[in-house]
Amino acid sequence: MIEFSHAYKVYSGTTSPIHALKDINLRIEKGEFVFLTGPSGAGKTTLFKLLSAYDRPTSGKICVSGFDVNQMTSQQIPYFRRHLGVVYQDFRLLRQRTVFENVALPLEIRRERSRYIKARVEEVLEQVSLFHKRNEYPNQLSGGEQQRASIARALIHHPNVLLADEPTGNLDPELAREIVAIFDKINAQGTTVFIATHDHELVKSRSRRTIELKDGAIV
Numbered sequence: 170m171i172e173f174s175h176a177y178k179v180y181s182g183t184t185s186p187i188h189a190l191k192d193i194n195l196r197i198e199k200g201e202f203v204f205l206t207g208p209s210g211a212g213k214t215t216l217f218k219l220l221s222a223y224d225r226p227t228s229g230k231i232c233v234s235g236f237d238v239n240q241m242t243s244q245q246i247p248y249f250r251r252h253l254g255v256v257y258q259d260f261r262l263l264r265q266r267t268v269f270e271n272v273a274l275p276l277e278i279r280r281e282r283s284r285y286i287k288a289r290v291e292e293v294l295e296q297v298s299l300f301h302k303r304n305e306y307p308n309q310l311s312g313g314e315q316q317r318a319s320i321a322r323a324l325i326h327h328p329n330v331l332l333a334d335e336p337t338g339n340l341d342p343e344l345a346r347e348i349v350a351i352f353d354k355i356n357a358q359g360t361t362v363f364i365a366t367h368d369h370e371l372v373k374s375r376s377r378r379t380i381e382l383k384d385g386a387i388v
């Protein structure tokens with residue numbers, strides 16, 4: 170489902186090259202729930218960028234959902250990304266759109282019929298317990314609610330894999346647990362969940378597979 174073989178990423182830094190990922194080998198099966206941990210600068214975001222085809226490895230091979238990520242043409246990338254849902258630390262909601270409109274946006278871009286959009290958006294908002302806030306704007310919501318809206322938007326395409334990069338980084342511990350409980354629920358329905366976090370307390374509180382990065386290498 171997700172496989173890295175001998176993946177390397179080198180950024181050309183201002184003075185010397187930065188070896189952000191070194192010989193990454195990992196395999197995540199469909200339906201797994203995995204944490205990616207490691208201190209700031211360890212390479213977590215870089216690994217997610219390679220996984221979601223926002224950047225290319227310097228060498229090595231990455232396969233996701235049957236796609237060889239490095240071999241894809243630019244026409245294939247948007248189609249590939251529908252297999253992924255991505256959640257970020259800073260939510261990335263559009264301020265001038267309601268919760269409903271934010272979550273609906275990916276389907277509008279795909280020109281889905283409005284009746285389908287309404288039904289599907291309501292379904293994912295129910296899943297994250299945010300249906301009652303569907304007509305509010307992001308700045309009318311708490312941090313935890315904004316993150317739930319961004320999770321709903323990530324789920325809108327029925328992704329095989331949900332990637333979350335520091336999804337609880339802007340939340341206090343109680344809201345962080347609430348968000349992880351939502352990821353558990355999504356995972357229980359069959360979606361592969363892969364969460365990057367430097368929050369060791371959060372990882373320790375769950376008995377889940379953990380991949381630890383340090384200085385760009387798996388420890």
Ligand SMILES: Nc1ncnc2c1ncn2[C@@H]1O[C@H](COP(=O)(O)OP(=O)(O)O)[C@@H](O)[C@H]1O
Pocket residue numbers: 180181182187188189207208209210211212213214215216
């Ligand atoms: N676009 C970039 N150009 C140059 N260096 C980068 C770039 N992105 C990340 N880095 C460097 O790569 C290393 C890993 O960064 P990152 O993947 O963001 O780590 P993490 O998400 O674990 O904090 C760091 O040393 C960072 O400074």
Ligand SMILES: [Mg+2]
Pocket residue numbers: 213214215334335
């Ligand atoms: Mg990061």
